Amino acid sequence: MARIFYSLALLLISPLIIFYLYVLRGKKNPAYRKHFMQRFGFVSKQLFKTPTRPLVIHCASVGEVLAASSLINALKQAHPELNLLITCNTPTGREQIKAQFKNTVQSCYLPIDFSGASARFLKRVNPQALCILETELWPNLIAHSHKQNIPVLVVNARLSEKSFKGYQKVEQLTHIIMRSITLLASHNEADAKRFISLGLNKDKSHVTGSIKFDISPTAQQIHTVEVLKQQYNSQRFIWVAGSTHPIEHEKVLAAHQILLKTQPDALLIIAPRHSEQFEKVAALLSQKTMSFSRRSENNYQNESVLLADTLGELQCLYAAANISFIGGSLIARGGHNPLESAAFSVGVISGPHTYNFDHVYPELIKLKGACIVHNEEELATALVNYSNNTKACQILGKKAAQCVINNQGAIDKTLALINQFLESKRDQ
Known part of the structure; x- marks a missing residue:
């Protein structure tokens, strides 16, 4: 009935x-x-x-x-x-x-x-x-x-x-x-x-x-990551904002503008969660007069932002970065998968809304492979700190990778x- x-x-x-x-x-x-x-x-x-x-x-x-x-x-x-x-x-x-x-x-x-x-x-x-x-x-x-x-x-x-x-x-x-x-x-x-x-x-x-813990880089991914690092100059500070949503896009860009004041050559790779958001993020970047290029056009010329308007590349983009921010977490969407970044020994920054991955984040945080921020100001502060402390950034990544290995x-x-x-x- x-x-x-x-x-x-x-x-x-x-x-x-x-x-x-x-x-x-x-x-x-x-x-x-x-x-x-x-x-x-x-x-x-x-x-x-x-x-x-x-x-x-x-x-x-x-x-x-x-x-x-x-x-x-x-x-x-x-x-x-x-x-x-x-x-x-x-x-x-x-x-x-x-x-x-x-x-x-x-x-x-x-x-x-x-x-x-x-x-x-x-x-x-x-x-x-x-x-x-x-x-x-x-x-x-x-x-x-x-x-x-x-x-x-x-x-x-x-x-x-x-x-x-x-x-x-x-x-x-x-x-x-x-x-x-x-x-x-x-x-x-x-x-x-x-x-x-x-x-x-x-x-x-x-x-x-x-x-979700059973992630291991493939030979093809490792090769792709090396190409990406050469293409986007791995000597600079690179961070990826993956799977971002409306409202969150603006917060991420605001944090990057603060970061640029102390790290003028820093690169943000922003990857919106849904493809219909690609043009909206491009419009936001134009409004803020931030120099950017599109991953789909593959014509990067040392801009401060790369718009990842492609599919299937996020894991490799994470791996090419120094640190990642996982979207859906500065707004009440419950967050997205941090393990795609952690598997490549790239540490995680997340907002407080992570209930979609409450089986992952507690241990990831306990092992000190993730850092939680509550707004764009705290996100910017974390980015500035990690960009100034390479060793701390590397340790965050190693701890994140250990969390993945422990649960495979x-x-x-x-x-x-x-x-x-x-x-x-x-x-x-």
Whole structure:
């Protein structure tokens, strides 16, 4: 009954959902209007080049795609014949999938969780299993998968206390979700206990740690970083502001202007979180008469700001810097992944809003691999201090890298769990 009411509520607000995605978001970013019918489960069977049933891996957006990249590459290496379909919710997610995996995987949008759309998607795709990253727990999709005997694997699962209380408010619907999950691999015991309290069978729960820690520089990335350092003169102080948002862009630029007073040759590489923000940041830089070039044009001439208006390069840009600022944290967005910087021994500066990564920041701060600031003035002060103290900056980076190393191993554990549900393994 709870799922019926949920489905009816979704249908009632469907005009608003469509208006928001196609009109409002589509106006800001026309890419939202492309492949729009996929959001209703109309996925072309031409997506699949092989007759084998695909493994569907759902990554909501850019962050989840980046987090899952090591796991997906491990799956590809262990099962070269495996047909992988990566789904997401946003155009930037699609772009990131293409940037990360080129044409080695298929991709499409996961449909909006209308009952008919979810059923249609599963019928057309006919996956051998559905692998969901983190907490993208859509009731109709999961219930239909369970009904069609499609294993539902929730990996890298996390559940904050706030989200836990939210699920408790819709107890009947939550129980449907938890009963339909085949296996859940969580970050830690605290997350696992929350899922079990919501109705997940204890035998289905496994603690694997976070796959986000399983980052290691590739030979190609190391080469790219060396090229970037030569291109942008690694002798100067370079800092990256990664995954910044509106309002935060202005704060970052204000901090850089303060830094330039004591370090006139300092370079800021600013990488907005969403591609629709590239032009807006360019306009801000022009308004502030700050000299800048665009990464996409590759015509750097010693400007004070580099606008990273490309996708798939952020990790290497972090690695080319002395220190990083992780966006989404000076405003109440919950922050983004600091491990992409830490893995390359580049220390982290963050704002106070880091609840999206409350499984990462406490230890990162405890090990002194991250510095927390509360506004642009404190950000500027931290930058000035680290630019004047090379040793302290290097120590921050080493401590950050140690945090990554201390927590690695989740990929192998997660891969072992997924293997149990792959048809090639079940047939052996």
